[in-house]
Each structure stands twice: as structure tokens, then as C-alpha cells.
Amino acid sequence: MVEKALAKLLNKVERINLDDHLKKFKDLDIIRRYPVMCPGCPHRATFHSVKKIAPKDTVFGGDIGCYMLGTFPPYNMADFMYDMGANLGIVHGIRKAADYFGTDKAKSNKTISFIGDGTFFHAGIPGLLNTVYNNSDSLIVIMDNRITAMTGHQPNPGMGKNGIGEKVSEVNVEE
Secondary structure (H helix, E strand, C coil): CHHHHHHHHHCCCCCCCHHHHHHHHHCCCCCCCCCCCCCCCHHHHHHHHHHHHCCCCCEEECCCCHHHHHHCCCCCCCCECCCCCHHHHHHHHHHHHHHHHCCHHHHHCCEEEEEEHHHHHHHHHHHHHHHHHCCCCCEEEEECCCCECCCCCECCCCCCECCCCCECCCCCCCC
16 A cells, blocks of 8 residues: 555556455455454453443453454454553543533443553553543553563563563552
8 A cells, every 4th residue: 555655656656556466365255264362361251251241332442462352253342442552541531521521321431441561561551640640430451461472472560570581570560
């Protein structure tokens, strides 16, 4: 798509015709398969439990990490997903906008955001502080598996070891 736009802008010929390329894939009749969480992943049980008890019109905030797989069937639990750590601030804004400007139905909708421990330590803490400071009535679910798993198993402050394997103070998400 970028090449197509640049070719048009610069009056050049595309090396690959994207439309023809995509048509070949459509003609393959491949079975649709959504990405899934790893077998034994604790996030499966979390999504299952929250989906079971959440009211029908709940607004779910997603974020970048393993738990973004909750977007797909059978969970379908992300109404939006932008970038690492954005979800807490967005859910807070949705909640406040509904409280101030919404209809009675909008005011009664619940807001739930999912964020992993790695993302929480990296970019979620300011969103949590803002949510608490402004008395936002949103549920924040921090999915703590003690690692930044989806992007390569990088350490995070909840592990007790830093990037070069040294023992360091462990930060407990619950505290």
C-alpha cells in the first residue's frame, strides 16, 4: 500500500501490483484461523471469567501484548486497541465522557481495560494514576504473568531480575 501511494506520488511504476497479489490469496480458499493464546496461558481463564460476568454493553479496552488475543473469538473483548499503554487513558476518557455527556444508558455501561504487567510497567502507570486521581469508575485488569512475553520475553520490574540477569528488587503489581 505504501509502495502504491509512493509510486503514484512520485510518478513511478510499482514493482509489485498489490491488487493482483491480494487477488491470488483470495483465490486460495484458505481456512480462516484466528491467532490463539498458548496452551496453559493464564489469560485464557481471565478472559473467560470476565466475559461470563461482564454486563452486555461493557466497553472493553485492549492493549499490546499477549492479551490482545482476547480481541479474537471466542472472547471478542476489545472495542479498541491503539498502542502500548494507551488503553488505560482511553478507557478513563470514555468513562468520563459517558458520565458527563452520555445518556442514561451510556452512563450505566461498564468500562473494563486489560493490560499486561510488562505494558503496565512500561507505559500504563500514568494512566492508572490519572484514573485514580480523577475518580474514574473503570475496572483495570492487570494480567500479570511476570514477563513481557509476546515481544520476546524481556524482563520487567515484576520479575526480580534485570536485563543482564542480575537479581534486583521485585515490584509487586498488587502493591
